[in-house]
Amino acid sequence: MTEIELFRARADEAGAAAAGCDLDNVRERHLRSQAAWEAMAVRAERVATQRALNEAEKEARAVSF
Numbered sequence: 666m667t668e669i670e671l672f673r674a675r676a677d678e679a680g681a682a683a684a685g686c687d688l689d690n691v692r693e694r695h696l697r698s699q700a701a702w703e704a705m706a707v708r709a710e711r712v713a714t715q716r717a718l719n720e721a722e723k724e725a726r727a728v729s730f
Contacts, residue, residue, distance in 0.1 A: 669713070672706035 666674070676699045683695035 669706050669709045672702050672709060676702035676706065 679695045679699035679702060683692045683699060686692040686695060
């Protein structure tokens with residue numbers, strides 16, 4: 666399981682926990698947790714994409730010399 670998949674799974678778990686809550690404050694806590702996990706997944710995707718671009722540039726520069 667990749668880091669991104671882990672973050673998405675935790676977000677899904679928090680969402681499911683929120684759906685099953687009767688107490689408003691607990692539901693809100695789970696929803697905040699879900700949003701935080703989702704933000705971490707988005708950030709990790711952005712980092713992975715940028716890392717791949719950087720590696721491609723580095724390889725292109727190495728080939729051109």
